[in-house]
Amino acid sequence: MSKTSVLSFLLCILLCFISQQCMFTSAAQGSWALLQENIGIAAMHMQLLNNDRVIMFDRTDFGPPNLSLPNGNCRNDPNDRTLKVDCTAHSIEYNVLSNTFRALTVQTDVWCSSGAVMANGMPNGLAAARWYASDHILPDGRMIIVGGRRQFNYEFYPKNTAPGLFSLPFSSETNDRGVENNLYPFVHLNVDGNVFIFANNRAILLDYVNKVVVKTYPMIPGAEARSYPSTGSSVLLPLKNIQAPNVHAEVLICGGGANGSYTQSLKKKFLPALETCARINITDPNPRWVMETMPLRRVMGDMILLPDGSVLIINGAASAGLVRDGRVLVAGSNPHAYYNFTGVLYPTELRLEAFSPEYLNPTFDNIRPTIVAPVNQGILYYGQKQKVRFSCPGPVIQNQVEVALVAPPFVTHSFSQNQRLLVLGNNRIIVLRNNYYDVEATMPPSPILAPSGFYLMYMIHQGIPSQGIWINLKGH
């Protein structure tokens, strides 16, 4: 099988939420472009930064990738199982605007770690030796790191108390059936300030301030595991009416492995992936899962919140991340224990591709808005009313304009940590001259709804998003 046929494996579907007009539609109207034939590594994690560069990491113990460390640097690690002396790079910085990349000198193994960009824009790695943990930025600016292999606890970064480890029995309870179906838990910051944690087939709501579980959600019907290694995916759906006193928060989980998939796969028996999605209103007093069936079975899908409020599900063991212009980058896929480029059915994937959702099609250029103000990288404060000026070549339909903020996530292993989309309330449009318009949007009221840091701001008109601009959301 050629490399091209691996590509066609990357099928996508869309779930629409803002428009409420469709549930599942094929994303076949979008298009693919090859950005780089060879970025040298198989990107396992991706993080978009506010300078429009994407940091991509791979593990370091897989043998040599196809890229050298800069300036003749080498790394000595007598414990590495393949490369005791390693002069290759396992991470890159990709420049979205110029479509170029450079090797980074990251000298530790970030395999199966988690990460986040702190409010000051710095990417930070792990606080402790954990594999397969998830993290989330908190309203106070710290990061919570949850679970991981044989870590039945959580901690904070940076730490402000010793010893800093807090027990989480839920994490060991979901490590049942002799299989660790509790890895890379799906962690979402709820709108009440508590942290929603899903592992295996269950979820809890954790009050991390008082260190108590305040709610236990029902099990997903069917009792099959959804988190890693069963590898379904999850998003917190777009938050709307965020100025209202009671904001609703709904979580969507799709795919996963049939009961026993992982144990069976070790015996080379492969069970079909799950074809169901489950949705739950995590803010409801009596929350219930609602089940839906996807057009395809999937495992290791990535779920990406798109600026128009739809969720893109990309199949196929890669990592995918939204960039400012609305495209989705897709890279990395390695079905082997090493970098195997020849003589195998599915070679290690070194290509970097971009998926352009249908909204980028030039046929929509006449209704596509362009944000003129605020300026890129501008500072905005909680609750601030901000005039957003935009232009649009064609007529503007007044009640079909939305302003949205998207938090750039850390994309790994089918779960995008810190992914968040908020639809801002906005008032009536003021028509200026020459196809220019003003609309006043109100920033999120508090860091509970949107932890401070960099967000992409999009204007959406008739379902077609503008290019994003970076804004830096801060407290006074």
Ligand SMILES: *[C@@H]1O[C@H](CO)[C@@H](O)[C@H](O)[C@H]1NC(C)=O
């Ligand atoms: C990358 O692959 C190319 C083509 O196979 C090869 O010529 C080059 O030496 C490789 N570079 C590294 C650093 O492995």
Ligand SMILES: *[C@@H]1O[C@H](CO)[C@@H](O)[C@H](O)[C@H]1NC(C)=O
């Ligand atoms: C899943 O498999 C385990 C062991 O193979 C079994 O004990 C359990 O009942 C199964 N659960 C479901 C919901 O089928």
Ligand SMILES: *[C@@H]1O[C@H](CO)[C@@H](O)[C@H](O)[C@H]1NC(C)=O
């Ligand atoms: C969540 O609540 C909204 C608003 O009440 C409703 O439209 C939606 O169907 C609910 N979803 C679930 C999964 O119950």
Ligand SMILES: *[C@@H]1O[C@H](CO)[C@@H](O)[C@H](O)[C@H]1NC(C)=O
């Ligand atoms: C992949 O590469 C490794 C190391 O070079 C080698 O030992 C292994 O046999 C290769 N696997 C396959 C399936 O070719």
